[in-house]
Amino acid sequence: MIRNVLGSLVALAGAASAVLSPFRDWYDGRTGRDYRMRDLFEGITATESGVLVSILLPFLAAALLVILGVVLRSRLVVALAGLVVLGFTILWMVRQGQAAGSLTVGGDGAGLQVGVANAVAGGLLMLIGALLMSGRRSRRERSRGPVREREPVEPFAVPAADQVDTWPPTQEPGMSVQTSPWPEPEVDPYTGPDPRDPRTRSYPQAPHPEDDPRDPVHPPHRPPPGG
Numbered sequence: 001m002i003r004n005v006l007g008s009l010v011a012l013a014g015a016a017s018a019v020l021s022p023f024r025d026w027y028d029g030r031t032g033r034d035y036r037m038r039d040l041f042e043g044i045t046a047t048e049s050g051v052l053v054s055i056l057l058p059f060l061a062a063a064l065l066v067i068l069g070v071v072l073r074s075r076l077v078v079a080l081a082g083l084v085v086l087g088f089t090i091l092w093m094v095r096q097g098q099a100a101g102s103l104t105v106g107g108d109g110a111g112l113q114v115g116v117a118n119a120v121a122g123g124l125l126m127l128i129g130a131l132l133m134s135g136r137r138s139r140r141e142r143s144r145g146p147v148r149e150r151e152p153v154e155p156f157a158v159p160a161a162d163q164v165d166t167w168p169p170t171q172e173p174g175m176s177v178q179t180s181p182w183p184e185p186e187v188d189p190y191t192g193p194d195p196r197d198p199r200t201r202s203y204p205q206a207p208h209p210e211d212d213p214r215d216p217v218h219p220p221h222r223p224p225p226g227g
Contacts, residue, residue: 007133008070011078014125015063018085021118022056027096032056032115040091044099058088059119066126073136082126089119 022032033056036049062081069077093116097103104111 001134003132003134004073007075007078007129007131009129010132011066011070011081011126011129014082014085014122014127014129015066016122017118017125018059018122019056019063021115021122022054022059024115024118025113026092026115027100027112028110029113032119035092040088040095044095055088055092058084059122062123062126066129069130073133075130075133075135078133079127079130082123082130085119085123085126089116089123092116 024031026032026035033051033054034048035044035055036047037053037055037057039045039047039049040055062084065077065081065084069075069081093103093112
């Protein structure tokens, strides 16, 4: 926003300088509005020109472009206006140099004068204003809203030497807790009440594995007949 305002002010100042320049002396005491537009393409003559058909015409068009560019916040339109002013000023200098044989700068009223300086300064200010402007934001940028800077993500710290079992930082045990490739032994199943407890001493007890007559590996066989 600030860049658009600053650039617009600079461009408008350049437009004002460009429009004012034809009313000041350009060369040997001759004002810019005395040069016809056709003289810029056919050669400089001593014929005086009307205001609306003089070199003032392209400068007015450039000033309107600047106003349009400021309203639309278009850097391209403002820059185009500056190029128009500089282009017509340089074209006039070429034609004036051809007519006079050379271009001179003098402080006694001869040669290039303040009107040319105003035109050149106006065109440069328009270009500077276009560079200062930030332009118009697209619809996609407006829908996103202000851009928020992402907070830097700190990498996971390497665990201490006594905490290697909790790496990676998912807090899941790693391979270092497995001391054997075989599965862990299961807890013995429930075998009944504790015989040492007086409250459950009268309960029936399950036989101990060593007292169980059944072979856990070989099932019992019937005795052979006639034995």
